[in-house]
Amino acid sequence: MDTIRVRFAPSPTGALHIGGVRTALYNYLLARKTGGAFILRIEDTDQVRYVPGAEDYIIETLRWCGLIPDEGPGFGGNYGPYRQSDRKAIYQEYAQQLLESGHAYYAFDTPEELEAARSAQDNFKYDAATRERMHNSLNKSQAEVKALLDAGVPYVIRLKVPAGEEVLIHDLIRDEVRFQTNELDDKVILKADGMPTYHLANIVDDRLMKITNVIRGEEWLSSTAHHVLLYRAFGWEAEMPRFAHLPLILKPSGKGKLSKRDGVQLGIPVFPLAWQGDTAEESFTGFREAGFLPHAMINFLAMLGWNPGSDQEIFSISELCDVFTLEK
Ligand code: GLU
Secondary structure, eight states, rough: OOOOOOEOOOOOSSSSOOHHHHHHHHHHHHHHHTTTTEEEEOOOOOOTTTTTHHHHHHHHHHHHTTOOOOOTTTTTTTOOOOGGGGGGGHHHHHHHHHHHHTTTTOOOOOHHHHHHHHHHHOOOOOSSTTTSSSSBGGOOOOOHHHHHHHHTTTOOEEEOHHHHHHHHEEEETTTEHHHHHHHOOEEEOOOOSSOBBHHHHHHHHHHHHOEEEEEEEEGGHHHHHHHHHHHHHOGGGGGGGGGEEEEOBBOTSSBOOOHHHHHHHHHSSSSSSBBOSHHHHHHHOOOOTTTHHHHHHHHHHHHHOOOOSSSOOOHHHHHHHHHTTTTT
16 A cells, blocks of 8 residues: 555635644644655645735644644655645646646636626526536637637636536545536636636645545535546546545534634634734634643544544543544
8 A cells, every 4th residue: 555645735824723733633643653644735826815924823833733744845845845836837737738638628707797697697607507608718719719818818727517427425534425517616727817726736736745645624525526526637536535524623502613703702712822913803812822731732632523432531642643543
């Protein structure tokens, strides 16, 4: 069996939620348990949501918790760069590959055209049923497309989702999850600014960084359908990583994800370290500042979703590395 390679792939959009720390922890534990590699990848292609200081915060958190990556920005490794904004040219090349193989197309729709389509049809989706009447390369000649590109008309590249197929995912936690492609839209994979979206960058990097297991929060499960379609389009489906989607850490009521507002209301931190936002309302305390030791925090996070099946409740990190399994 290949060496296990897992990654923690946060987006630097603010303080790292405690649930993100748990995702990092489970990845770390699986890597340590199996003699594999734990990789940190910074997914910063969304310029709008980028928050300065967030990457440093993530790295300081991992250091405080003792979850030191084997590869990552500032940690070395043979599969870098590990910050997606430093990999722009790579994604463009792969988007080009999908254009050439007919799995993707140029879309020239202006914001006004998209708005008009949305107001003309309830729940409008840019998909197999609608794309033929939109402003894209599927219904233009090669010469027309070339003329638009030469004239510098802004475009995005969209994935051409096939109609009438099923996507079956064998999730290690959720078991079989099925999606119908007729319900999926033609996701943008490369934006007008030349930056990839999460979907393209994530798939290309998991491939190039030889990731064997994707362990992430359940909120990404629905994206996985598009990810599988991307793997298919590239011809990589047989070597896809194995997926494991973790249940989220919920509010005490059980309804919805534990939010930073809950933390304030309940008087408990939801962040590992204090975060200084622009305003007092956007600033939060952390477990560290509240006086918790990192190992205590790691211990409770480990048990929030995993259980050894015994009465033992206190684990050192090295004990966790020995006993952790995703099955449990
Ligand atoms: N950048 C995504 C995040 O912020 C990564 C999700 C994934 O692990 O694929 O959580």
